[in-house]
Amino acid sequence: MEPQPKPQAMSSSKPAVGCHRREFLRFGGAVCTLPLLKTFAWSLIFSHERTAWYRNAKFGMFIHWGPYSLASVEASWPIMVPKPGGITQTEYTKLWKRFNPAKFDAHALVDLARSAGQQYMVFTTKHHDGFCMFDSAYTDYKITNTPYGKDIVRQLADAALDAGMPLGFYYSPPDMHHPAFRDTSKLASANWRGEPMRPEWPLYLDYMQLQLSELLTRYGPVALIWFDGLSDQEKYDGPRFVDLIHRLQPCTLFNDRLGVPGDYQTPEQFIPSGIPTKGIRFNAVDTSVQQKLSSALPKEEDFQLWETCMTINNTWAYNANDHEFKSAQFLIRSLVEVASRGGNFLLNVGPQPDGQIQPEFQERLRAIGEWLSVNGDSIYGTTYGPIQGLAGIRTTGKANRIFIHVFDWPNSALEVGDVKVKVLSARLLATGQRLNVAQTEDKLKIELPQHAPDPNVTTIGLVTL
Numbered sequence: 001m002e003p004q005p006k007p008q009a010m011s012s013s014k015p016a017v018g019c020h021r022r023e024f025l026r027f028g029g030a031v032c033t034l035p036l037l038k039t040f041a042w043s044l045i046f047s048h049e050r051t052a053w054y055r056n057a058k059f060g061m062f063i064h065w066g067p068y069s070l071a072s073v074e075a076s077w078p079i080m081v082p083k084p085g086g087i088t089q090t091e092y093t094k095l096w097k098r099f100n101p102a103k104f105d106a107h108a109l110v111d112l113a114r115s116a117g118q119q120y121m122v123f124t125t126k127h128h129d130g131f132c133m134f135d136s137a138y139t140d141y142k143i144t145n146t147p148y149g150k151d152i153v154r155q156l157a158d159a160a161l162d163a164g165m166p167l168g169f170y171y172s173p174p175d176m177h178h179p180a181f182r183d184t185s186k187l188a189s190a191n192w193r194g195e196p197m198r199p200e201w202p203l204y205l206d207y208m209q210l211q212l213s214e215l216l217t218r219y220g221p222v223a224l225i226w227f228d229g230l231s232d233q234e235k236y237d238g239p240r241f242v243d244l245i246h247r248l249q250p251c252t253l254f255n256d257r258l259g260v261p262g263d264y265q266t267p268e269q270f271i272p273s274g275i276p277t278k279g280i281r282f283n284a285v286d287t288s289v290q291q292k293l294s295s296a297l298p299k300e301e302d303f304q305l306w307e308t309c310m311t312i313n314n315t316w317a318y319n320a321n322d323h324e325f326k327s328a329q330f331l332i333r334s335l336v337e338v339a340s341r342g343g344n345f346l347l348n349v350g351p352q353p354d355g356q357i358q359p360e361f362q363e364r365l366r367a368i369g370e371w372l373s374v375n376g377d378s379i380y381g382t383t384y385g386p387i388q389g390l391a392g393i394r395t396t397g398k399a400n401r402i403f404i405h406v407f408d409w410p411n412s413a414l415e416v417g418d419v420k421v422k423v424l425s426a427r428l429l430a431t432g433q434r435l436n437v438a439q440t441e442d443k444l445k446i447e448l449p450q451h452a453p454d455p456n457v458t459t460i461g462l463v464t465l
Protein backbone atom coordinates (compact mmCIF):
# COMPACT_ATOMS: atom_id res chain seq x y z
CA MET A 1 0.00 0.00 0.00
CA GLU A 2 1.09 3.58 -0.62
CA PRO A 3 2.40 5.49 2.37
CA GLN A 4 -0.35 7.07 4.43
CA PRO A 5 -0.73 10.83 4.27
CA LYS A 6 1.06 12.34 7.20
CA PRO A 7 -1.24 14.14 9.60
CA GLN A 8 -0.59 17.83 9.90
CA ALA A 9 1.24 18.39 13.15
CA MET A 10 -0.06 21.20 15.34
CA SER A 11 3.22 22.94 14.87
CA SER A 12 2.73 23.07 11.11
CA SER A 13 0.34 25.97 11.53
CA LYS A 14 2.18 29.15 12.27
CA PRO A 15 -0.12 31.66 13.85
CA ALA A 16 1.27 35.05 14.77
CA VAL A 17 1.62 33.77 18.32
CA GLY A 18 3.27 30.36 18.37
CA CYS A 19 1.26 27.24 19.11
CA HIS A 20 3.56 26.11 21.85
CA ARG A 21 1.71 26.06 25.14
CA ARG A 22 4.46 27.84 27.05
CA GLU A 23 4.15 30.65 24.56
CA PHE A 24 0.36 30.63 24.91
CA LEU A 25 0.71 30.97 28.65
CA ARG A 26 3.29 33.72 28.46
CA PHE A 27 1.24 35.56 25.90
CA GLY A 28 -1.95 34.97 27.89
CA GLY A 29 -0.34 36.44 30.99
CA ALA A 30 0.64 39.58 29.13
CA VAL A 31 -2.89 39.93 27.81
CA CYS A 32 -4.29 40.12 31.34
CA THR A 33 -2.38 43.29 32.10
CA LEU A 34 -2.36 45.15 28.80
CA PRO A 35 -5.73 46.18 27.39
CA LEU A 36 -4.28 47.29 24.08
CA LEU A 37 -2.54 44.00 23.58
CA LYS A 38 -5.81 42.32 24.45
CA THR A 39 -7.51 43.92 21.47
CA PHE A 40 -4.62 42.77 19.36
CA ALA A 41 -4.92 39.25 20.76
CA TRP A 42 -8.64 39.21 20.00
CA SER A 43 -7.92 39.94 16.40
CA LEU A 44 -5.44 37.07 16.42
CA ILE A 45 -7.90 34.67 17.93
CA PHE A 46 -10.11 34.95 14.88
CA SER A 47 -7.24 35.11 12.44
CA HIS A 48 -7.01 32.99 9.36
CA GLU A 49 -3.69 31.51 10.50
CA ARG A 50 -5.21 30.00 13.63
CA THR A 51 -7.48 27.82 11.55
CA ALA A 52 -4.92 26.98 8.85
CA TRP A 53 -4.13 23.45 10.10
CA TYR A 54 -7.83 22.76 10.47
CA ARG A 55 -8.71 24.01 6.98
CA ASN A 56 -6.04 21.74 5.54
CA ALA A 57 -6.96 18.71 7.66
CA LYS A 58 -10.39 18.09 6.08
CA PHE A 59 -11.08 14.75 7.73
CA GLY A 60 -11.28 13.89 11.43
CA MET A 61 -12.37 11.14 13.79
CA PHE A 62 -15.13 11.85 16.31
CA ILE A 63 -15.21 9.47 19.28
CA HIS A 64 -18.29 9.08 21.49
CA TRP A 65 -17.45 6.93 24.44
CA GLY A 66 -18.62 6.44 27.98
CA PRO A 67 -20.24 3.83 30.26
CA TYR A 68 -23.37 4.05 28.06
CA SER A 69 -21.55 1.78 25.58
CA LEU A 70 -22.11 -1.11 28.02
CA ALA A 71 -25.85 -1.01 27.42
CA SER A 72 -25.89 -0.46 23.64
CA VAL A 73 -27.87 2.72 24.19
CA GLU A 74 -27.32 6.20 22.82
CA ALA A 75 -25.15 8.59 24.82
CA SER A 76 -27.17 10.52 27.43
CA TRP A 77 -30.41 10.80 25.46
CA PRO A 78 -32.03 7.72 27.08
CA ILE A 79 -32.27 9.65 30.36
CA MET A 80 -33.12 13.02 28.79
CA VAL A 81 -35.79 11.83 26.35
CA PRO A 82 -36.55 8.26 27.52
CA LYS A 83 -38.16 5.79 25.18
CA PRO A 84 -40.96 3.55 26.46
CA GLY A 85 -39.45 0.21 27.47
CA GLY A 86 -35.91 1.58 27.22
CA ILE A 87 -33.27 1.79 29.90
CA THR A 88 -34.37 3.63 33.03
CA GLN A 89 -32.41 6.51 34.51
CA THR A 90 -31.63 4.37 37.57
CA GLU A 91 -30.13 1.64 35.38
CA TYR A 92 -28.28 4.13 33.19
CA THR A 93 -26.67 5.96 36.08
CA LYS A 94 -25.34 2.69 37.51
CA LEU A 95 -23.47 1.68 34.35
CA TRP A 96 -20.23 3.42 35.31
CA LYS A 97 -19.80 1.11 38.30
CA ARG A 98 -18.98 -1.72 35.93
CA PHE A 99 -17.21 0.19 33.15
CA ASN A 100 -13.91 -1.58 32.56
CA PRO A 101 -12.60 -1.24 28.99
CA ALA A 102 -9.60 -3.49 29.57
CA LYS A 103 -8.70 -3.69 25.87
CA PHE A 104 -8.55 0.05 25.29
CA ASP A 105 -5.34 0.96 23.49
CA ALA A 106 -4.99 4.68 22.82
CA HIS A 107 -2.12 4.14 20.38
CA ALA A 108 -4.23 1.67 18.37
CA LEU A 109 -7.04 4.21 18.16
CA VAL A 110 -4.70 6.95 16.93
CA ASP A 111 -3.21 4.46 14.44
CA LEU A 112 -6.68 3.61 13.18
CA ALA A 113 -7.47 7.29 12.63
CA ARG A 114 -4.20 7.63 10.76
CA SER A 115 -4.95 4.56 8.62
CA ALA A 116 -8.24 6.19 7.71
CA GLY A 117 -6.37 9.31 6.58
CA GLN A 118 -7.91 11.30 9.41
CA GLN A 119 -5.94 14.38 10.42
CA TYR A 120 -7.45 15.15 13.82
CA MET A 121 -9.48 13.47 16.53
CA VAL A 122 -12.24 14.77 18.80
CA PHE A 123 -13.01 12.85 22.00
CA THR A 124 -16.01 13.10 24.34
CA THR A 125 -14.44 14.18 27.63
CA LYS A 126 -17.93 14.71 29.09
CA HIS A 127 -21.26 14.05 27.35
CA HIS A 128 -24.64 15.42 28.46
CA ASP A 129 -24.93 12.73 31.15
CA GLY A 130 -22.09 14.49 32.99
CA PHE A 131 -19.81 11.45 33.26
CA CYS A 132 -16.17 12.53 32.90
CA MET A 133 -13.73 10.42 30.89
CA PHE A 134 -10.91 12.38 32.56
CA ASP A 135 -9.71 12.58 36.14
CA SER A 136 -11.43 15.83 37.07
CA ALA A 137 -10.79 17.03 40.62
CA TYR A 138 -14.31 18.51 40.77
CA THR A 139 -16.50 15.41 40.51
CA ASP A 140 -16.59 11.79 41.64
CA TYR A 141 -18.59 10.78 38.57
CA LYS A 142 -15.52 10.01 36.50
CA ILE A 143 -13.44 7.34 34.83
CA THR A 144 -10.85 7.03 37.60
CA ASN A 145 -13.59 5.88 40.00
CA THR A 146 -14.72 3.02 37.73
CA PRO A 147 -13.25 -0.50 37.94
CA TYR A 148 -11.01 0.59 35.04
CA GLY A 149 -9.49 3.31 37.18
CA LYS A 150 -7.29 5.03 34.59
CA ASP A 151 -7.66 8.43 32.93
CA ILE A 152 -8.67 7.75 29.32
CA VAL A 153 -8.25 11.35 28.18
CA ARG A 154 -4.69 11.27 29.50
CA GLN A 155 -3.86 8.11 27.53
CA LEU A 156 -5.38 9.47 24.35
CA ALA A 157 -3.70 12.86 24.75
CA ASP A 158 -0.30 11.21 25.23
CA ALA A 159 -0.77 8.86 22.27
CA ALA A 160 -1.98 11.70 20.03
CA LEU A 161 0.94 13.91 21.02
CA ASP A 162 3.37 11.05 20.29
CA ALA A 163 1.87 10.61 16.85
CA GLY A 164 1.63 14.33 16.05
CA MET A 165 -2.12 13.92 15.78
CA PRO A 166 -4.11 17.01 16.78
CA LEU A 167 -6.62 16.08 19.50
CA GLY A 168 -9.71 18.08 20.35
CA PHE A 169 -12.07 17.75 23.31
CA TYR A 170 -15.83 17.45 23.02
CA TYR A 171 -17.22 19.02 26.19
CA SER A 172 -20.94 19.14 26.85
CA PRO A 173 -22.22 22.22 28.66
CA PRO A 174 -25.52 20.36 29.34
CA ASP A 175 -24.79 18.17 32.39
CA MET A 176 -27.53 15.92 33.79
CA HIS A 177 -25.44 14.95 36.83
CA HIS A 178 -24.55 18.37 38.24
CA PRO A 179 -27.00 19.69 40.86
CA ALA A 180 -26.40 23.30 39.82
CA PHE A 181 -27.23 22.57 36.17
CA ARG A 182 -30.68 21.21 37.10
CA ASP A 183 -32.58 20.06 40.18
CA THR A 184 -31.24 16.49 40.24
CA SER A 185 -33.93 15.33 42.67
CA LYS A 186 -36.12 15.19 39.56
CA LEU A 187 -35.66 12.88 36.59
CA ALA A 188 -33.48 14.36 33.84
CA SER A 189 -36.45 14.10 31.46
CA ALA A 190 -38.17 16.83 33.52
CA ASN A 191 -35.46 19.48 33.24
CA TRP A 192 -32.73 18.33 30.82
CA ARG A 193 -32.40 21.76 29.25
CA GLY A 194 -30.97 23.07 32.52
CA GLU A 195 -32.36 25.63 34.98
CA PRO A 196 -30.45 28.88 34.51
CA MET A 197 -33.01 30.83 36.56
CA ARG A 198 -32.13 29.02 39.80
CA PRO A 199 -29.65 30.75 42.14
CA GLU A 200 -27.29 27.74 41.83
CA TRP A 201 -26.64 28.35 38.11
CA PRO A 202 -23.46 30.44 38.57
CA LEU A 203 -21.96 27.50 40.46
CA TYR A 204 -22.48 25.39 37.38
CA LEU A 205 -20.67 27.92 35.22
CA ASP A 206 -17.82 27.86 37.76
CA TYR A 207 -17.72 24.07 37.43
CA MET A 208 -17.46 24.42 33.65
CA GLN A 209 -14.65 26.93 34.10
CA LEU A 210 -12.74 24.61 36.45
CA GLN A 211 -13.12 21.59 34.18
CA LEU A 212 -12.24 23.45 31.00
CA SER A 213 -9.19 24.77 32.82
CA GLU A 214 -8.21 21.21 33.69
CA LEU A 215 -8.66 20.11 30.09
CA LEU A 216 -6.68 23.08 28.78
CA THR A 217 -3.74 22.86 31.18
CA ARG A 218 -3.18 19.18 31.99
CA TYR A 219 -3.27 17.36 28.69
CA GLY A 220 -0.88 19.20 26.40
CA PRO A 221 -1.93 21.06 23.27
CA VAL A 222 -5.69 21.02 22.71
CA ALA A 223 -6.51 21.36 19.03
CA LEU A 224 -10.11 22.39 19.61
CA ILE A 225 -13.03 22.35 22.02
CA TRP A 226 -16.24 20.95 20.59
CA PHE A 227 -19.10 22.35 22.66
CA ASP A 228 -22.51 20.75 22.23
CA GLY A 229 -24.98 23.30 23.47
CA LEU A 230 -28.31 21.85 22.25
CA SER A 231 -30.62 24.82 23.01
CA ASP A 232 -30.55 28.41 24.35
CA GLN A 233 -26.78 28.36 24.50
CA GLU A 234 -26.68 31.97 25.72
CA LYS A 235 -27.21 30.64 29.23
CA TYR A 236 -23.62 29.37 29.26
CA ASP A 237 -22.05 32.82 29.12
CA GLY A 238 -19.98 32.01 26.04
CA PRO A 239 -17.68 35.08 26.16
CA ARG A 240 -16.38 33.92 29.56
CA PHE A 241 -15.24 30.61 28.13
CA VAL A 242 -13.92 32.07 24.90
CA ASP A 243 -11.79 34.30 27.09
CA LEU A 244 -10.66 31.31 29.15
CA ILE A 245 -9.65 29.31 26.07
CA HIS A 246 -7.90 32.33 24.72
CA ARG A 247 -5.92 32.83 27.92
CA LEU A 248 -4.94 29.18 28.39
CA GLN A 249 -4.39 28.07 24.80
CA PRO A 250 -4.92 30.81 22.19
CA CYS A 251 -4.53 28.37 19.32
CA THR A 252 -7.36 26.12 20.49
CA LEU A 253 -10.27 26.39 18.09
CA PHE A 254 -13.88 26.14 19.26
CA ASN A 255 -17.12 25.44 17.45
CA ASP A 256 -20.39 27.32 17.22
CA ARG A 257 -22.43 25.78 20.03
CA LEU A 258 -21.73 28.05 22.97
CA GLY A 259 -23.99 30.98 22.15
CA VAL A 260 -21.12 32.92 20.58
CA PRO A 261 -19.74 32.67 17.05
CA GLY A 262 -17.08 29.98 16.88
CA ASP A 263 -14.23 29.31 14.51
CA TYR A 264 -16.47 27.05 12.50
CA GLN A 265 -20.08 25.89 12.28
CA THR A 266 -21.28 22.36 12.79
CA PRO A 267 -24.15 20.93 10.74
CA GLU A 268 -24.93 17.56 12.31
CA GLN A 269 -25.76 14.41 10.34
CA PHE A 270 -26.17 16.28 7.05
CA ILE A 271 -24.05 17.95 4.38
CA PRO A 272 -24.90 21.51 3.37
CA SER A 273 -26.27 21.54 -0.17
CA GLY A 274 -24.30 24.67 -1.08
CA ILE A 275 -21.20 26.51 0.11
CA PRO A 276 -21.94 28.10 3.49
CA THR A 277 -21.38 31.85 3.68
CA LYS A 278 -21.15 34.20 6.64
CA GLY A 279 -24.59 35.04 7.96
CA ILE A 280 -25.91 31.51 7.46
CA ARG A 281 -26.60 29.94 10.87
CA PHE A 282 -26.58 26.18 11.28
CA ASN A 283 -28.42 24.68 14.21
CA ALA A 284 -27.17 21.11 14.68
CA VAL A 285 -29.57 18.62 13.07
CA ASP A 286 -31.99 21.26 11.73
CA THR A 287 -31.88 20.92 7.94
CA SER A 288 -34.22 23.84 7.19
CA VAL A 289 -31.09 25.95 6.61
CA GLN A 290 -30.61 24.10 3.31
CA GLN A 291 -33.18 26.40 1.70
CA LYS A 292 -30.82 29.34 2.24
CA LEU A 293 -27.89 27.68 0.45
CA SER A 294 -27.24 27.88 -3.28
CA SER A 295 -24.70 26.50 -5.72
CA ALA A 296 -23.20 29.98 -6.18
CA LEU A 297 -19.48 30.47 -5.58
CA PRO A 298 -18.96 32.90 -2.70
CA LYS A 299 -16.31 35.59 -2.51
CA GLU A 300 -13.38 34.18 -0.58
CA GLU A 301 -13.95 36.53 2.35
CA ASP A 302 -17.62 35.53 2.63
CA PHE A 303 -16.87 31.83 3.07
CA GLN A 304 -17.96 30.38 6.41
CA LEU A 305 -15.75 27.62 7.79
CA TRP A 306 -17.77 24.52 8.66
CA GLU A 307 -17.67 20.85 9.63
CA THR A 308 -20.23 18.10 9.20
CA CYS A 309 -20.21 15.47 11.93
CA MET A 310 -21.75 12.13 11.03
CA THR A 311 -22.20 8.63 12.38
CA ILE A 312 -21.27 5.47 10.43
CA ASN A 313 -24.48 3.73 11.54
CA ASN A 314 -27.33 5.59 13.23
CA THR A 315 -25.95 6.07 16.72
CA TRP A 316 -23.11 8.07 18.30
CA ALA A 317 -22.54 5.50 21.01
CA TYR A 318 -21.58 1.87 20.40
CA ASN A 319 -24.74 -0.11 19.77
CA ALA A 320 -24.55 -3.85 19.09
CA ASN A 321 -28.07 -3.76 17.60
CA ASP A 322 -27.48 -0.99 15.08
CA HIS A 323 -26.40 -2.70 11.86
CA GLU A 324 -27.38 0.08 9.46
CA PHE A 325 -23.84 0.90 8.34
CA LYS A 326 -23.19 3.41 5.60
CA SER A 327 -21.04 1.86 2.88
CA ALA A 328 -17.39 2.82 2.38
CA GLN A 329 -18.40 4.29 -0.98
CA PHE A 330 -21.10 6.43 0.62
CA LEU A 331 -18.63 7.68 3.23
CA ILE A 332 -15.92 8.44 0.64
CA ARG A 333 -18.46 10.33 -1.44
CA SER A 334 -19.60 12.19 1.67
CA LEU A 335 -16.02 13.26 2.36
CA VAL A 336 -15.66 14.43 -1.24
CA GLU A 337 -18.97 16.26 -1.11
CA VAL A 338 -17.95 18.02 2.10
CA ALA A 339 -14.53 18.98 0.71
CA SER A 340 -16.13 20.23 -2.52
CA ARG A 341 -18.01 22.83 -0.43
CA GLY A 342 -14.99 23.79 1.65
CA GLY A 343 -15.89 21.89 4.81
CA ASN A 344 -14.40 19.29 7.13
CA PHE A 345 -15.82 15.82 7.73
CA LEU A 346 -15.83 14.54 11.31
CA LEU A 347 -16.76 10.88 11.15
CA ASN A 348 -17.80 9.21 14.39
CA VAL A 349 -16.87 5.94 16.02
CA GLY A 350 -18.36 4.64 19.26
CA PRO A 351 -15.86 2.25 20.87
CA GLN A 352 -17.17 -1.03 22.30
CA PRO A 353 -17.39 -1.44 26.09
CA ASP A 354 -14.05 -3.29 25.99
CA GLY A 355 -12.37 -0.29 24.36
CA GLN A 356 -11.96 -1.72 20.87
CA ILE A 357 -13.44 -0.44 17.64
CA GLN A 358 -15.90 -2.84 16.04
CA PRO A 359 -14.77 -4.48 12.78
CA GLU A 360 -17.52 -2.87 10.68
CA PHE A 361 -16.14 0.59 11.53
CA GLN A 362 -12.54 -0.50 11.04
CA GLU A 363 -13.22 -1.90 7.58
CA ARG A 364 -14.87 1.29 6.44
CA LEU A 365 -12.22 3.55 7.92
CA ARG A 366 -9.44 1.57 6.28
CA ALA A 367 -11.25 1.65 2.92
CA ILE A 368 -11.50 5.44 3.14
CA GLY A 369 -7.78 5.53 4.02
CA GLU A 370 -6.92 3.45 0.98
CA TRP A 371 -8.88 5.79 -1.25
CA LEU A 372 -7.13 8.77 0.34
CA SER A 373 -3.70 7.22 -0.09
CA VAL A 374 -4.28 7.57 -3.84
CA ASN A 375 -6.58 10.59 -3.90
CA GLY A 376 -5.47 12.54 -0.82
CA ASP A 377 -4.00 15.34 -2.92
CA SER A 378 -7.54 16.17 -4.08
CA ILE A 379 -8.80 16.52 -0.50
CA TYR A 380 -6.08 17.71 1.93
CA GLY A 381 -5.24 21.38 1.72
CA THR A 382 -8.04 22.06 -0.75
CA THR A 383 -11.08 24.25 -0.58
CA TYR A 384 -14.35 24.34 -2.54
CA GLY A 385 -13.82 23.96 -6.26
CA PRO A 386 -14.82 26.35 -9.05
CA ILE A 387 -17.52 24.13 -10.55
CA GLN A 388 -20.54 23.72 -8.32
CA GLY A 389 -24.06 22.42 -8.72
CA LEU A 390 -23.48 19.71 -11.37
CA ALA A 391 -25.08 16.38 -10.51
CA GLY A 392 -22.39 13.91 -11.61
CA ILE A 393 -19.22 15.67 -10.42
CA ARG A 394 -17.77 17.48 -7.39
CA THR A 395 -14.74 19.76 -7.52
CA THR A 396 -12.10 20.92 -5.08
CA GLY A 397 -9.20 23.25 -5.71
CA LYS A 398 -5.86 24.52 -4.44
CA ALA A 399 -3.24 26.82 -5.96
CA ASN A 400 -3.00 26.05 -9.69
CA ARG A 401 -4.97 22.83 -9.44
CA ILE A 402 -8.55 21.74 -9.82
CA PHE A 403 -9.72 18.25 -8.92
CA ILE A 404 -12.80 16.80 -10.56
CA HIS A 405 -14.37 13.93 -8.63
CA VAL A 406 -16.51 11.89 -10.98
CA PHE A 407 -19.52 10.27 -9.28
CA ASP A 408 -21.40 9.34 -12.47
CA TRP A 409 -19.00 8.07 -15.11
CA PRO A 410 -20.05 9.47 -18.51
CA ASN A 411 -20.50 7.28 -21.59
CA SER A 412 -18.19 9.37 -23.69
CA ALA A 413 -16.05 12.37 -22.76
CA LEU A 414 -16.66 14.53 -19.71
CA GLU A 415 -17.81 18.02 -20.63
CA VAL A 416 -17.97 20.84 -18.13
CA GLY A 417 -18.57 24.58 -18.37
CA ASP A 418 -17.53 27.29 -15.96
CA VAL A 419 -13.81 26.55 -16.07
CA LYS A 420 -12.55 30.09 -16.31
CA VAL A 421 -8.84 29.30 -16.26
CA LYS A 422 -6.63 27.72 -18.90
CA VAL A 423 -6.19 23.99 -18.30
CA LEU A 424 -2.66 22.80 -19.05
CA SER A 425 -3.01 19.09 -18.38
CA ALA A 426 -5.30 16.41 -16.96
CA ARG A 427 -4.47 13.15 -15.25
CA LEU A 428 -6.31 10.35 -13.47
CA LEU A 429 -5.13 10.13 -9.89
CA ALA A 430 -6.00 6.41 -9.72
CA THR A 431 -3.69 5.32 -12.55
CA GLY A 432 -1.58 8.36 -13.41
CA GLN A 433 -2.91 8.15 -16.97
CA ARG A 434 -2.75 11.42 -18.87
CA LEU A 435 -6.02 12.52 -20.47
CA ASN A 436 -6.61 14.51 -23.63
CA VAL A 437 -8.30 17.85 -23.07
CA ALA A 438 -9.92 20.29 -25.45
CA GLN A 439 -10.86 23.68 -24.10
CA THR A 440 -12.96 26.38 -25.70
CA GLU A 441 -14.17 29.65 -24.11
CA ASP A 442 -17.15 28.05 -22.45
CA LYS A 443 -16.40 24.37 -22.35
CA LEU A 444 -13.80 21.91 -21.18
CA LYS A 445 -13.86 18.48 -22.75
CA ILE A 446 -11.86 15.66 -21.15
CA GLU A 447 -11.51 12.28 -22.84
CA LEU A 448 -11.93 9.40 -20.43
CA PRO A 449 -11.36 5.63 -20.49
CA GLN A 450 -14.53 3.63 -20.97
CA HIS A 451 -14.78 2.45 -17.37
CA ALA A 452 -14.16 4.29 -14.13
CA PRO A 453 -10.85 3.03 -12.71
CA ASP A 454 -12.07 3.60 -9.13
CA PRO A 455 -15.60 2.38 -8.30
CA ASN A 456 -15.77 4.65 -5.26
CA VAL A 457 -14.90 7.98 -6.86
CA THR A 458 -12.47 8.58 -9.71
CA THR A 459 -10.52 11.81 -9.48
CA ILE A 460 -9.17 13.85 -12.37
CA GLY A 461 -6.39 16.26 -11.46
CA LEU A 462 -6.14 19.36 -13.64
CA VAL A 463 -3.13 21.64 -13.71
CA THR A 464 -4.16 25.16 -14.61
CA LEU A 465 -2.31 28.28 -15.66
Ligand code: H79
Binding pocket: 064, 075, 077, 081, 228, 230, 268, 284, 285, 309, 316
Ligand atom coordinates in the same frame (compact mmCIF):
# COMPACT_ATOMS: atom_id res chain seq x y z
O1 H79 B 1 -23.14 14.15 20.81
C1 H79 B 1 -23.98 13.89 19.72
C2 H79 B 1 -25.43 13.99 20.07
O2 H79 B 1 -25.72 13.36 21.31
C3 H79 B 1 -25.65 15.48 20.16
N1 H79 B 1 -24.67 16.03 19.24
C4 H79 B 1 -23.91 14.96 18.67
C5 H79 B 1 -22.52 15.37 18.28
C6 H79 B 1 -27.03 15.76 19.75
N2 H79 B 1 -27.97 14.87 19.75
N3 H79 B 1 -29.08 15.37 19.33
N4 H79 B 1 -28.86 16.58 19.04
C7 H79 B 1 -27.59 16.90 19.28
C8 H79 B 1 -29.90 17.39 18.52
C9 H79 B 1 -31.10 17.25 19.36
C10 H79 B 1 -32.19 16.61 18.85
C11 H79 B 1 -33.42 16.55 19.62
FE1 H79 B 1 -34.32 14.96 20.18
C12 H79 B 1 -34.67 16.54 19.06
C13 H79 B 1 -33.54 16.60 21.01
C14 H79 B 1 -34.91 16.48 21.32
C15 H79 B 1 -35.60 16.44 20.12
C16 H79 B 1 -33.54 13.35 19.13
C17 H79 B 1 -34.91 13.23 19.20
C18 H79 B 1 -33.05 13.33 20.43
C19 H79 B 1 -34.12 13.18 21.25
C20 H79 B 1 -35.26 13.12 20.51
